[in-house]
Amino acid sequence: MTLPLQYLIFDASDDGEGTGTWDAVASVRAADLPAVWAEVHAVLACAQQHSPGPRGPLDDGGTWDADEHQQTDGDWTTVTLTLTGPWAWGEALVARWSGD
Template sequence: MELLYLIFDASDDGQGLGCWEAMASVPSGEQDAVVAEACRVLAAAERQAPGPRGPQEEGGVWDAELQVQPDGAWVAVTLTLTGPWDWGEALLGR
């Protein structure tokens, strides 16, 4: 999957879990394209899910959060994924 807007930064907890966060700040006219790209990543994450989605303390294996924050003529789109390190690296390495 080619990403044009989102560039992910990864961090791991040293115990096999990772967090991948990407943010794109674009003119409001490009919001739909960025959100569509984020939705493609989420759809791929769902297809390749390593287990149930949700907070780890509630039995989830992976989770995601998408935020869209308008700021005047610009909008910031943030996508955060958490889950097993190998899963996230394989998902975003494609």
């Protein structure tokens, strides 16, 4: 299953110990905000469906976690989504979304 993303583009970083962080940021005008949040919710649903274990802070025993934020500045709203979890899991998810 490929989940086509039009707004969210993920940038990955590896901690060198098998855990990765994938950050996506989308800055849009109000008319596009529902579409961005639809992508965020679809990504989170896919992450949950392919979960490597329980979601929660890694320091508290979670296997993966996600954080979403929204900030408005004038006519633009920025939505940020961060996923954290096992490197192989995250890379497989990103490959689904990018069609790789």
